Amino acid sequence: MRNRILEILNKAIVPICHSGGLSDQSPPCVELEIPKISQHGDYASNIALSLTRCLKRNPREIAKEIVKHMEMSEGLISKVEIAGPGFLNFFIEPGAWHQELVEVHAQAEKYGYQEIGKGKRVQVEFVSANPTGPLHIGHGRGAATGDVMAAILAFCGYAVEREYYINDAGNQMDTLGRSLYYRYQEALGEPVDFPDGHYQGDYIMELARDLTEEVGTRYHKVPLDEVLPDFTRYAGDRILAGIREDLDNFGVRFDQWFSETTLHSQNAIQRTIETLKANRYIYEQEGALWFRSTAFGDEKDRVVVRANGLSTYFAADLAYHKDKFERGFDTVIDIWGADHHGYVERMLAGIEALGRKRSDLQIILVQLVNLLRAGKPVAMSTRAGEFVTLREVIDEVGKDAARYIFLTRRSDSPLDFDLEVAKMQSNDNPVYYVQYAHARLCSIFEVARERGVPCEWLNGGANPDLAPLVLPQELEIIKMLGEYPEILASAAKTLEPHRISYYLNELVALFHSYYNQNRILGDDPDLTQARLYLAAALRIVLANALSLLGVNAPEKM
Structure with a gap:
């Protein structure tokens, strides 16, 4: 759903940018967010405000023109409101959300997979x-x-x-x-x-x-x-x-266990120091060799070889990271304990001195x-x-x-x-809370089999009619399922894996609340099939997310 709205928005701003003389420039990146207040719509965008500086126009006027140029797909957007200084609030037709469930089922264990990395080589140490x-x-x-x-x-x-x-x-x-x-x-x-x-x-x-x-x-x-x-x-x-x-x-x-002794046996530390010397980032003082890290924003220069001739840990780390990039990685991610926070700036300085961009090294402190x-x-x-x-x-x-x-x-x-x-085997235990939801979903299908409820769509048959899914809770769950790919993308871009557990807790809370108030296996066969289809999509996303976390998705608990 997010991608469909973004596509409509991106097409709508093209003629506005061209008429404003921005045809040779890249327009601002269009972003969508989910409003905290549901009355403000399903999605909101500040693109009109972002275009204000470029076009030198009132943002509400720009917002009105964007809406005028939007090609509305029938049955997708019920209305678009212009709020405040120029925010665009999108209200989605309830029935349009059902396509999200079809996508989840179609992609199954691949749901959420995307190519934002485009094959770039990343090392995580x-x-x-x-x-x-x-x-x-x-x-x-x-x-x-x-x-x-x-x-x-x-x-x-x-x-x-x-x-x-x-x-x-x-x-x-x-x-x-x-x-x-x-x-x-x-x-x-x-x-x-x-x-x-x-x-x-x-x-x-x-x-x-x-x-x-x-x-x-x-x-x-x-x-x-x-x-x-x-x-x-x-x-x-x-x-x-x-x-x-x-x-x-x-x-x-791990794909690789790299021994520090390798750096010494291959003379990598000395070779790294010679490289830095050639670039005039090494100087001698009081018998020791110093790296000129202040040239790259560090608070003071750092010793790489002591007066007694022994190299420092920092020198070994410089050689190690030089080796990493020589192996062809586009980005190197280091995960360190928080007690290493004082080490970050000198390492970033070293990376720059070795000819890489600071952004090529990402350091995460735990x-x-x-x-x-x-x-x-x-x-x-x-x-x-x-x-x-x-x-x-x-x-x-x-x-x-x-x-x-x-x-x-x-x-x-x-x-x-x-x-x-x-x-604990209670909701106070966060992993039990999520795993129990998956087990509960599996038990629903076990009961359905025992009762002889057909689910041909599980084996490639035609999808059920999803029109009966109209409850606000059902639509809220579907929206959350549709956001899973965006959660993964944001976790990858920000290097914040906790976003998945946050998402799971929120999704499971919605499911438990819905389950406690509604019967999935009811008397209405059409409603039962639609709700089973929703439950199966939920089970897919929970299993996929738990798999990424390296946590089992049990069928029984």
């Missing part, structure tokens, strides 16, 4: 947690955000690749190896004064016990410097294997998760204290609840995750 410990609940939110964002972009016509960057080089890996070494010595009975700043989680002790079982006393009292690489490699490999397993259980897959149990905070810490892993959360509440709840808020807003609410 997310999670990328250091392999120094298991994934925690914050990583889970980033994983759900990245995975669903990639799914939406792919469904909207982009060529998407998912990537995990393994930070397996640098001081944090050496600290991991030392932490395991000390716990291993403890496991063999040696008294150890465990250093501050090392990894103290229970998982280190488990790794030490496993290593002891595998190698016995082979490394007992062997100096740390001699075996540190072995301990680092053992711990890193085991932790990374656990991360892979957790993400797989969470329904998250805010913290406040873990609750029955409304009370659950204590968490990074290296000590109570450590709540993603695996523990999945084991307790399930993959579906975790993924869905992570996506019930904007990624840049803090999220309260209540473990008890996530397990």
